[in-house]
Amino acid sequence: xxxxxxxxxxxxxxxxxxxxxxxxxxxxxxxxxxxxxxxxxxxxxxxxxxxxxxxxxxxxxxxxxxxxxxxxxxxxxxxxxxxxxxxxxxxxxxxxxxxxxxxxxxxxxxxxxxxxxxxxxxxxxxxxxxxxxxxxxxxxxxxxxxxxxxxxxxxxxxxxxxxxxxxxxxxxxxxxxxxxxxxxxxxxxxxxxxxxxxxxxxxxxxxxxxxxxxxxxxx
Amino acid sequence: xxxxxxxxxxxxxxxxxxxxxxxxxxxxxxxxxxxxxxxxxxxxxxxxxxxxxxxxxxxxxxxxxxxxxxxxxxxxxxxxxxxxxxxxxxxxxxxxxxxxxxxxxxxxxxxxxxxxxxxxxxxxxxxxxxxxxxxxxxxxxxxxxxxxxxxxxxxxxxxxxxxxxxxxxxxxxxxxxxxxxxxxxxxxxxxxxxxxxxxxxxxxxxxxxxxxxxxxxxx
DNA sequence: ACACTATACGAACGATCGTGCGTACAATCA
DNA sequence: TGATTGTACGCACGATCGTTCGTATAGTGT
Numbered sequence: 001x002x003x004x005x006x007x008x009x010x011x012x013x014x015x016x017x018x019x020x021x022x023x024x025x026x027x028x029x030x031x032x033x034x035x036x037x038x039x040x041x042x043x044x045x046x047x048x049x050x051x052x053x054x055x056x057x058x059x060x061x062x063x064x065x066x067x068x069x070x071x072x073x074x075x076x077x078x079x080x081x082x083x084x085x086x087x088x089x090x091x092x093x094x095x096x097x098x099x100x101x102x103x104x105x106x107x108x109x110x111x112x113x114x115x116x117x118x119x120x121x122x123x124x125x126x127x128x129x130x131x132x133x134x135x136x137x138x139x140x141x142x143x144x145x146x147x148x149x150x151x152x153x154x155x156x157x158x159x160x161x162x163x164x165x166x167x168x169x170x171x172x173x174x175x176x177x178x179x180x181x182x183x184x185x186x187x188x189x190x191x192x193x194x195x196x197x198x199x200x201x202x203x204x205x206x207x208x209x210x211x212x213x214x215x216x217x218x219x
Numbered sequence: 220x221x222x223x224x225x226x227x228x229x230x231x232x233x234x235x236x237x238x239x240x241x242x243x244x245x246x247x248x249x250x251x252x253x254x255x256x257x258x259x260x261x262x263x264x265x266x267x268x269x270x271x272x273x274x275x276x277x278x279x280x281x282x283x284x285x286x287x288x289x290x291x292x293x294x295x296x297x298x299x300x301x302x303x304x305x306x307x308x309x310x311x312x313x314x315x316x317x318x319x320x321x322x323x324x325x326x327x328x329x330x331x332x333x334x335x336x337x338x339x340x341x342x343x344x345x346x347x348x349x350x351x352x353x354x355x356x357x358x359x360x361x362x363x364x365x366x367x368x369x370x371x372x373x374x375x376x377x378x379x380x381x382x383x384x385x386x387x388x389x390x391x392x393x394x395x396x397x398x399x400x401x402x403x404x405x406x407x408x409x410x411x412x413x414x415x416x417x418x419x420x421x422x423x424x425x426x427x428x429x430x431x432x433x434x435x436x437x438x
Numbered sequence: 439a440c441a442c443t444a445t446a447c448g449a450a451c452g453a454t455c456g457t458g459c460g461t462a463c464a465a466t467c468a
Numbered sequence: 469t470g471a472t473t474g475t476a477c478g479c480a481c482g483a484t485c486g487t488t489c490g491t492a493t494a495g496t497g498t
Contacts, residue, residue, distance in 0.1 A: 005465075005466070005473090005474085006464080006465050006466080006474095007464070007465050007466075007473070007474045007475065008465095008474070008475095010464090010465090010474085010475070011474060011475060011476095014475075014476085027340070028340040028341065029341075030249065030251075030337060032249075032251075032252060033251060035454080035455065035456085036455080036456065036457090037454070037455075037456090038454095045476080045477090046476065046477050046478075047456095047477090047478095048457090048458090048476075048477060048478070048479085049475075049476050049477065051456080051457065051458085052474085052475065052476065052477085053475075053476090056456080056457080057455095057456060057457090107340070108339075108340035109339065109340060113336060114336055114337075114339075114340070116336075116395060116399060117332060117333055117335075117336030117337065117395055118249060118333075118336065118337060119399075120327075120328065120333075120395050120398040120399035121246070121247040121326070121327035121328060121333070121398050122247065122248075127399070130399075131399055131400065134399075161408070162408055162411060162412070165392065165396075165405065165408040165409075165412070166389065166408070166412050168392065169388045169389050169391070169392030169393075169409075169412075170385065170388050172388070172391070172392060172395075173384065173387065173388030173391060173392070174388075176335060176336055176339050176391075177384075179339040179340050180335060180338075180339035180346065180349075180350055180353075181350065186384065189380070189381055189384040189385070190384075190388075192381060193381070193384070193385045193388075196419075200415075200419060224443095224444085224495075224496070225444095225494080225495050225496080226443070226444040226445060226494070226495050226496075227444070227445095227495095229444085229445065229494090229495090230444060230445055233445075233446085254484080254485065254486085255485080255486065255487090256484070256485075256486090257484095264446080264447090265446065265447050265448075266447090266448095266486095267446075267447060267448070267449090267487090267488090267489095268445080268446050268447065270486080270487065270488085271444085271445065271446065271447085272445075272446090275486080275487080276485095276486060276487090
């Protein structure tokens with residue numbers, strides 16, 4: 001599985017560098033606003049070099065989505081995996097997501113919030129890839145919640161899909177409003193809503209402390 | 220205040236026709252993706268005609284935002300004003316917003332959800348105008364809720380700004396996911412969440428019937 | 439009557455877009 | 469060694485972008 005071909009290794013490294021700039025640009029300008037020429041300038045490579053590495057703009061967009069997915073997983077999912085499955089991991093995921101948005105892991109805020117709204121009405125492989133990535137995230141949240149239900153950490157009447165919808169709605173709204181208004185206040189709203197929601201679902205108050213602890217405004 | 224100059228009357232009529240197409244295109248392609256050439260084709264006027272009517276692309280974008288605001292007010296705000304202030308009007312606003320999104324009053328779903336995510340990280344007059352429009356909507360919801368608190372229709376401990384944040388978050392999420400996945404299921408999630416939220420706030424169950432009544436899937 | 443203003447258009451501007459071609463170089467493999 | 473493949477570049481193509489200019493027409497004022 002490991003690439004040993006020196007040419008491909010070099011190419012992969014180049015793609016990594018270019019994509020690192022691409023996801024940040026796209027989080028601000030969108031995946032359509034991401035132009036090959038300006039991307040080439042930002043990454044200090046030639047325009048035709050970028051074209052060679054990705055073949056077409058659509059393939060560049062798809063590669064950017066995959067690169068963004070990796071950065072998101074490393075920033076939100078992986079750190080939360082130190083917590084045991086169930087309600088504790090859910091809290092870690094939600095708290096980690098707020099930090100991911102607040103700390104601008106992508107220059108323009110959450111990459112997927114920006115590009116999903118851009119492509120939701122444009123059918124094609126780019127939209128499909130974005131929908132798949134969002135379903136992965138929402139599905140992971142729902143699966144974690146389902147485990148919490150099975151463990152009795154929250155009420156048995158709770159619908160995991162319903163919870164995942166509400167949680168991602170609150171997080172996305174906090175992201176967009178924070179970026180739009182250059183304020184951390186929306187994260188406070190999101191924290192309060194998420195804590196209330198989980199308490200109403202029957203979650204133990206002590207486990208929610210991490211979420212309830214509001215340090216966004218101080219930071 | 221009424222325009223009597225025949226030239227201006229004709230110009231305003233032309234602007235109205237062009238903007239009618241502009242807001243629908245922008246709800247799909249975004250305000251940057253909205254190009255003067257394609258807008259001219261859609262409205263069956265010349266490209267330079269559009270340029271004459273609006274002066275610059277930025278002024279066209281600002282005019283489109285104002286036109287979208289008018290369509291939104293006529294579609295969501297005005298119909299809800301038949302209900303008395305307070306919780307009843309809030310329910311009418313939320314139910315009306317879901318219908319506004321579900322019925323695709325704009326071709327690509329909510330105009331403001333699409334363009335806000337596009338411009339939230341791009342400082343300038345366009346972003347400011349979008350932020351102002353969104354604040355108007357969120358503020359109207361908060362003011363209505365504050366009235367409901369004062370009337371004792373919901374608990375005195377309830378924060379109107381907090382409620383407005385949560386409500387708009389749920390509505391926006393339902394819109395984006397419905398457009399993205401071409402399904403009405405997200406509206407069901409949003410209804411359930413909004414009803415739960417208002418019931419938890421102390422609202423009378425009977426007033427919430429309109430919101431709880433799920434006909435989105437049947438439609 | 440005349441000057442002036444507000445649409446509306448065709449034509450063209452320079453700029454940027456995505457893409458393809460030809461070339462050069464390095465790495466792989468027969 | 470020679471043929472092939474993957475990167476990387478310069479260059480140029482046709483298309484489209486926002487904008488400007490000149491012109492024509494219709495409505496408004498003096």
